[in-house]
Amino acid sequence: MVSEASHSVTRAGAQVLVASNRGPVTYSLGDDGTLDAKRGGGGLVSGLSAIGDDADALWVCSALGEGDREAVRRGVGEPGVRMLDIDAAVHADAYNGVANSVLWFVHHMLYQTPLEPAFGPEFRAQWASYEAYNRAFAEALAESAGPGAAVLVQDYHLALVPGMLRELRADLRIGHFSHTPWAPVDYFRMLPDDIAERLLRGMLGADRLGFLTGRWADAFTACCVAVLGGTSGTRIGVHGLGADADFLRERSRRADVEERLAALREQIGGDGTRKVVVRVDRTELSKNIVRGLHAYRLLLDERPEWRERVVHVAFAYPSRQDLAVYRDYTAEVSRVASAINSAYGTDSWMPVILHVKDDFARSLAAYRLADVALVNPIRDGMNLVAKEVPVVSDEGCALVLSREAGAFEELGDDALVVNPYDVSGTAQALHTALTMPSAERAERTKRLAASATSLPPSQWFLDQLQALTAP
Numbered sequence: 001m002v003s004e005a006s007h008s009v010t011r012a013g014a015q016v017l018v019a020s021n022r023g024p025v026t027y028s029l030g031d032d033g034t035l036d037a038k039r040g041g042g043g044l045v046s047g048l049s050a051i052g053d054d055a056d057a058l059w060v061c062s063a064l065g066e067g068d069r070e071a072v073r074r075g076v077g078e079p080g081v082r083m084l085d086i087d088a089a090v091h092a093d094a095y096n097g098v099a100n101s102v103l104w105f106v107h108h109m110l111y112q113t114p115l116e117p118a119f120g121p122e123f124r125a126q127w128a129s130y131e132a133y134n135r136a137f138a139e140a141l142a143e144s145a146g147p148g149a150a151v152l153v154q155d156y157h158l159a160l161v162p163g164m165l166r167e168l169r170a171d172l173r174i175g176h177f178s179h180t181p182w183a184p185v186d187y188f189r190m191l192p193d194d195i196a197e198r199l200l201r202g203m204l205g206a207d208r209l210g211f212l213t214g215r216w217a218d219a220f221t222a223c224c225v226a227v228l229g230g231t232s233g234t235r236i237g238v239h240g241l242g243a244d245a246d247f248l249r250e251r252s253r254r255a256d257v258e259e260r261l262a263a264l265r266e267q268i269g270g271d272g273t274r275k276v277v278v279r280v281d282r283t284e285l286s287k288n289i290v291r292g293l294h295a296y297r298l299l300l301d302e303r304p305e306w307r308e309r310v311v312h313v314a315f316a317y318p319s320r321q322d323l324a325v326y327r328d329y330t331a332e333v334s335r336v337a338s339a340i341n342s343a344y345g346t347d348s349w350m351p352v353i354l355h356v357k358d359d360f361a362r363s364l365a366a367y368r369l370a371d372v373a374l375v376n377p378i379r380d381g382m383n384l385v386a387k388e389v390p391v392v393s394d395e396g397c398a399l400v401l402s403r404e405a406g407a408f409e410e411l412g413d414d415a416l417v418v419n420p421y422d423v424s425g426t427a428q429a430l431h432t433a434l435t436m437p438s439a440e441r442a443e444r445t446k447r448l449a450a451s452a453t454s455l456p457p458s459q460w461f462l463d464q465l466q467a468l469t470a471p
């Protein structure tokens with residue numbers, strides 16, 4: 001099922017291995033047949049680079065699109081990356097069917113329960129693919145790992161890998177890290193009993209499990225106790241990923257960001273007198289973008305003094321567009337934003353500026369000029385936007401933060417905390433944030449930035465590696 005070009009970059013005997021569905025590089029296939037490689041960022045990329053080029057490290061990931069598959073077929077690759085060309089239909093069932101439509105929904109509590117979930121034969125077929133996809137990773141890791149190597153498996157896509165790998169290679173140190181929340185017991189038990197059990201047993205195959213907050217770690221333990229009677233000796237640790245301050249501060253002062261700043265100011269209008277509420281998200285069902293827009297609308301409705309004096313800059317970048325429910329949600333975000341603009345907009349004022357095309361430099365520009373950042377997820381493993389804004393902000397920014405975001409554990413004291421379902425409460429918090437005196441805002445921003453950067457990605461990664469390999 002897995003094919004790989006014979007002269008791929010696989011190194012036999014790696015000492016540190018990372019496994020994740022999405023890898024650090026993606027390939028796109030041009031019309032003329034050339035392959036273009038694009039490297040991504042994120043915590044794992046900086047973590048792995050922190051262990052140095054000499055370390056014998058290997059990142060095992062899945063080919064995701066046609067460009068990736070073609071790269072594997074041609075034997076094109078990056079040093080230190082092994083991309084698995086798992087059968088496209090198997091991957092789609094595992095990734096879209098099980099990981100994104102079931103596990104993501106369970107951990108973020110996204111079901112509309114009167115009608116869903118309904119686990120029948122279709123789910124069972126997808127589950128078989130999820131197992132096959134996990135097995136492909138376990139086999140590749142077993143083949144590539146040197147004796148006694150440390151393997152760090154990432155996220156809900158690969159929950160079965162620790163158990164499968166343990167059976168193949170008892171000598172390895174196996175860690176697993178969850179970047180999402182973990183569901184509360186009653187919600188987790190919506191899964192068919194045998195599936196719930198297999199997921200937990202799969203994860204408990206690891207020597208050590210990592211979570212972003214104590215809350216998610218405790219939820220996992222509670223599920224193990226309820227379903228299996230205990231955690232059978234697997235160690236559980238908490239590692240809250242922080243923002244990468246050095247990178248962000250340098251990157252956000254480059255010329256392309258300055259250009260975007262000027263363009264945004266132009267769009268906002270009002271000669272610099274208008275306040276700006278910023279949000280930047282991937283368009284995930286869990287990000288609660290629609291309720292955020294409703295709260296902003298309520299602010300304009302109930303407090304007319306804000307009309308013409310505030311602009312909501314909302315960046316909602318595409319995510320998982322293979323799934324109809326994501327496409328519908330994306331359409332709803334645009335619909336609600338347009339409705340606000342038609343109801344309240346004037347010739348000289350556009351209340352909502354919505355951008356849906358991913359542009360990192362523009363996101364940084366928005367972080368810099370924000371007076372208020374709105375981060376109101378329904379539920380979120382951590383939420384790095386909440387941590388990045390205070391680091392980059394030019395003059396201080398008030399943070400309206402959901403208590404259901406992992407970041408709340410670290411940032412709650414200096415944020416304006418909201419219940420994400422409470423639209424009225426969120427509108428009130430926006431008003432409080434917009435009227436916060438600038439000295440207080442600057443002070444809070446300083447403290448937020450300090451907490452947000454206390455565990456930079458490289459340290460986050462090294463701590464896990466050390467905890468896993470400690471005798």
Ligand code: G6P
Pocket residue numbers: 021022155178179180319320381
């Ligand atoms: C978010 C979550 C991660 C997850 C990732 C997958 O960033 O925090 O836990 O791995 O989404 O996103 P993808 O675009 O690969 O489906």
